Amino acid sequence: AQSVSQHNHHVILSEAASLELGCNYSYGGTVNLFWYVQYPGQHLQLLLKYFSGDPLVKGIKGFEAEFIKSKFSFNLRKPSVQWSDTAEYFCAVNARGSTLGRLYFGRGTQLTVWP
Amino acid sequence: NAGVTQTPKFQVLKTGQSMTLQCAQDMNHNSMYWYRQDPGMGLRLIYYSASEGTTDKGEVPNGYNVSRLNKREFSLRLESAAPSQTSVYFCASSEPPRGDKFFGPGTRLTVL
Numbered sequence: 747a748q749s750v751s752q753h754n755h756h757v758i759l760s761e762a763a764s765l766e767l768g769c770n771y772s773y774g775g776t777v778n779l780f781w782y783v784q785y786p787g788q789h790l791q792l793l794l795k796y797f798s799g800d801p802l803v804k805g806i807k808g809f810e811a812e813f814i815k816s817k818f819s820f821n822l823r824k825p826s827v828q829w830s831d832t833a834e835y836f837c838a839v840n841a842r843g844s845t846l847g848r849l850y851f852g853r854g855t856q857l858t859v860w861p
Numbered sequence: 862n863a864g865v866t867q868t869p870k871f872q873v874l875k876t877g878q879s880m881t882l883q884c885a886q887d888m889n890h891n892s893m894y895w896y897r898q899d900p901g902m903g904l905r906l907i908y909y910s911a912s913e914g915t916t917d918k919g920e921v922p923n924g925y926n927v928s929r930l931n932k933r934e935f936s937l938r939l940e941s942a943a944p945s946q947t948s949v950y951f952c953a954s955s956e957p958p959r960g961d962k963f964f965g966p967g968t969r970l971t972v973l
Contacts, residue, residue: 755901778961780961788966789951789964789965789966789967790904790951790953790962790964791964792961792962795961836903836904848894848906848909848919849894849906849955849962851896851903851904851905852903853901853902853903854901854903
């Protein structure tokens, strides 16, 4: 079975600080990787995804993530956070080619940005 | 397109009551999923349906049943609600083998 670990449960930053949220997964095969964001009171929205190709993927709102296969990692980054980035962030993985498309989520990281 | 819709948005039940959470998608996706979200636990899969007419258990199926009524609709039923089922429930759909899911707005359920 696949599993996803997010190292930070709660991250607190000031505006303009740089952000990096860690994500590691355990699975021996080829995977698709995702970051979802959940703003307060809202449902999950896809931030970015990696299927294949360039391991550095760019998403919405200035976020990017880098897939490092040797480290089984898919860390999320943003050079300069804003107050509006306050949200919960979830890393997720599924086995590529899975006919079921099951997605395994990490426990989430709550990001709080102070203005 | 409405995407994924869920009803109701909020519900309060007493222990032992039953209810059905409704989910519908208009994206013609084959796969649909029910997750529950609890603080510090992330999202956990309750049941999923890979295609119309099939359903399978996820990580936490106990106390729940599902029905894939047609390609559009996937309902989740609590036969005898328990306080441990207090949670936020999200429905999602996708088109395998791609994994990116589209989520509904959620149902916040409280069981007293």
